[in-house]
Amino acid sequence: xxxxxxxxxxxxxxxxxxxxxxxxxxxxxxxxxxxxxxxxxxxxxxxxxxxxxxxxxxxxxxxxxxxxxxxxxxxxxxxxxxxxxxxxxxxxxxxxxxxxxxxxxxxxxxxxxxxxxxxxxxxxxxxxxxxxxxxxxxxxxxxxxxxxxxxxxxxxxxxxxxxxxxxxxxxxxxxxxxxxxxxxxxxxxxxxxxxxxxxxxxxxxxxxxxxxxxxxxxxxxxxxxxxxxxxxxxxxxxxxxxxxxxxxxxxxxxxxxxxxxxxxxxxxxxxxxxxxxxxxxxxxxxxxxxxxxxxxxxxxxxxxxxxxxxxxxxxxxxxxxxxxxxxxxxxxxxxxxxxxxxxxxxxxxxxxxxxxxxxxxxxxxxxxxxxxxxxxxxxxxxxxxxxxxxxxxxxxxxxxxxxxxxxxxxxxxxxxxxxxxxxxxxxxxxxxxxxxxxxxxxxxxxxxxxxxxxxxxxxxxxxxxxxxxxxxxxxx
Amino acid sequence: xxxxxxxxxxxxxxxxxxxxxxxxxxxxxxxxxxxxxxxxxxxxxxxxxxxxxxxxxxxxxxxxxxxxxxxxxxxxxxxxxxxxxxxxxxxxxxx
Numbered sequence: 245x246x247x248x249x250x251x252x253x254x255x256x257x258x259x260x261x262x263x264x265x266x267x268x269x270x271x272x273x274x275x276x277x278x279x280x281x282x283x284x285x286x287x288x289x290x291x292x293x294x295x296x297x298x299x300x301x302x303x304x305x306x307x308x309x310x311x312x313x314x315x316x317x318x319x320x321x322x323x324x325x326x327x328x329x330x331x332x333x334x335x336x337x338x339x340x341x342x343x344x345x346x347x348x349x350x351x352x353x354x355x356x357x358x359x360x361x362x363x364x365x366x367x368x369x370x371x372x373x374x375x376x377x378x379x380x381x382x383x384x385x386x387x388x389x390x391x392x393x394x395x396x397x398x399x400x401x402x403x404x405x406x407x408x409x410x411x412x413x414x415x416x417x418x419x420x421x422x423x424x425x426x427x428x429x430x431x432x433x434x435x436x437x438x439x440x441x442x443x444x445x446x447x448x449x450x451x452x453x454x455x456x457x458x459x460x461x462x463x464x465x466x467x468x469x470x471x472x473x474x475x476x477x478x479x480x481x482x483x484x485x486x487x488x489x490x491x492x493x494x495x496x497x498x499x500x501x502x503x504x505x506x507x508x509x510x511x512x513x514x515x516x517x518x519x520x521x522x523x524x525x526x527x528x529x530x531x532x533x534x535x536x537x538x539x540x541x542x543x544x545x546x547x548x549x550x551x552x553x554x555x556x557x558x559x560x561x562x563x564x565x566x567x568x569x570x571x572x573x574x575x576x577x578x579x580x581x582x583x584x585x586x587x588x589x590x591x592x593x594x595x596x597x598x599x600x601x602x603x604x605x606x607x608x609x610x611x612x613x614x615x616x617x618x619x620x621x622x623x624x625x626x627x628x629x630x631x632x633x634x635x636x637x638x639x640x641x642x643x644x645x646x647x648x649x650x651x652x653x654x655x656x657x658x659x660x661x662x663x664x665x666x667x668x669x670x671x672x673x674x675x676x677x678x679x680x681x682x683x684x685x686x687x688x689x690x691x692x693x694x695x696x697x698x699x700x701x702x703x704x705x706x707x708x709x710x711x712x713x714x715x716x717x718x719x720x
Numbered sequence: 721x722x723x724x725x726x727x728x729x730x731x732x733x734x735x736x737x738x739x740x741x742x743x744x745x746x747x748x749x750x751x752x753x754x755x756x757x758x759x760x761x762x763x764x765x766x767x768x769x770x771x772x773x774x775x776x777x778x779x780x781x782x783x784x785x786x787x788x789x790x791x792x793x794x795x796x797x798x799x800x801x802x803x804x805x806x807x808x809x810x811x812x813x814x815x
Contacts, residue, residue: 262785262786262787263785263786263787263788267789268783268786268789269787269789270787270789276791276806277805277806278793278796278797279791279793279806280789281793282789283792283796286796294781294782294783295780295783296783296785297783297784300782319773319774324734327813328808328810328813340771375807376813378805379804379809381812382802382811383809383810383811383813384804384807384808384809385807385808385809385810386806512734514731514734517773517774519774522774523773523779524779524780524782525780
């Protein structure tokens with residue numbers, strides 16, 4: 245039977261505020277355990293949560309960026325369950341009146357685009373962390389993370405395969421970084437993805453029973469976990485079984501998902517409005533102020549890159565897909581406005597390839613935008629050829645100095661001395677009469693042979709354009 | 721609307737309350753009395769009335785995003801049943 249996969253994602257983005265959502269304790273990652281868990285975070289008797297204004301503003305920014313309806317009146321609820329890293333016995337969240345209502349976002353896959361619905365986004369507090377391997381006989385609890393603001397972004401079940409789910413997750417990931425509301429660090433858990441996955445016979449409208457996949461901390465694992473789950477569900481259904489609605493934990497080491505049965509019985513959270521918190525009313529003034537603070541969004545930046553720098557749709561799309569890359573390009577372009585296409589090529593070509601090879605993020609690249617900008621400048625002003633520039637790039641990557649220092653030290657400056665090149669060309673023509681005859685009888689391809697010989701003789705330093713022109717006029 | 725003893729026992733489990741059989745019976749009766757009292761509201765037409773989220777007609781005060789809490793973990797941990805290596809310790813929880 246042919247099956248259709250249906251995927252919806254729940255993304256938890258930690259909002260990058262200085263203090264917690266309901267207390268004035270720090271949210272800084274990596275502090276001494278429990279040193280940032282105050283009386284409010286611990287749920288000690290008599291404390292009162294007070295909402296952080298910045299949290300509201302960041303959530304609204306997200307809503308505006310996905311064209312969502314903003315619920316200027318929204319309400320906090322208590323979600324009740326027992327777990328050691330949840331000291332109050334309930335998590336403050338939003339159920340019926342979330343801050344961000346329905347919106348949408350467009351994803352790109354190859355040359356196709358698709359609109360994915362955002363059902364809602366609501367505010368809640370993060371829980372603490374349980375550490376199981378510190379003691380043999382105890383679970384250790386660090387409550388520093390308790391009360392860190394989270395924006396939970398819930399999508400419609402609009403995705404039909406793992407690749408679409410990854411494209412959507414990446415798009416949201418890029419967006420929260422553009423908006424500067426979340427640092428997007430998946431390793432530290434600032435950006436977490438849960439996937440609701442079900443399958444149904446192709447053509448059937450009714451959704452199949454879904455499993456919720458948790459503990460996914462990279463885009464690669466998201467794709468793997470979904471594909472794994474789809475296979476598991478197919479096997480069950482094709483053998484006449486039934487898929488259980490449950491939460492499953494993805495284990496990246498064993499590459500498997502396994503059931504978290506302990507969560508099943510607790511699935512009744514008995515939500516009710518939190519009496520400690522009054523309904524939130526976002527004034528029109530605050531809305532206007534937040535709108536003004538909204539930075540340039542990926543789509544707007546893409547359009548500007550095309551209009552301002554004449555980039556292709558594809559180049560502009562790749563460059564704006566991640567904020568660090570767009571920033572890198574904009575830094576390069578400051579001194580290179582005439583060579584925008586060349587800058588784009590170098591970022592998307594050599595730089596990206598080297599980052600991939602060394603498994604580095606752009607922010608950790610050993611070559612800064614200013615460094616690379618200088619190199620592109622040297623191609624632009626004909627100091628070196630594009631081919632030589634690749635060698636210079638490699639030397640720069642290895643820390644051998646700036647582009648100019650390397651060009652100087654290695655004597656890579658392009659030969660633009662017509663006389664010198666001419667002498668070399670004449671010699672090659674004299675020594676290769678058979679090839680000259682072939683060219684004259686119409687074999688255009690043989691020109692490459694002469695170029696190759698001349699490049700060899702000049703260690704690649706002859707200006708290719710000059711060389712080509714000269715060869716053609718002398719052979720022709 | 722009324723609750724069965726089974727439902728009350730489930731609610732008690734979710735709240736981690738242990739009820740004896742007689743407590744279960746009396747609690748079920750009490751809870752149903754409360755629900756019946758609230759049921760009177762059903763006689764009122766509530767069309768076009770926004771559900772109330774809080775009895776006070778006020779809105780939430782917002783706080784500036786500043787860090788002002790100091791590390792008081794030693795004080796807090798002094799009243800915890802068990803601590804170690806800066807952590808609160810609880811019986812092993814296996815996921």
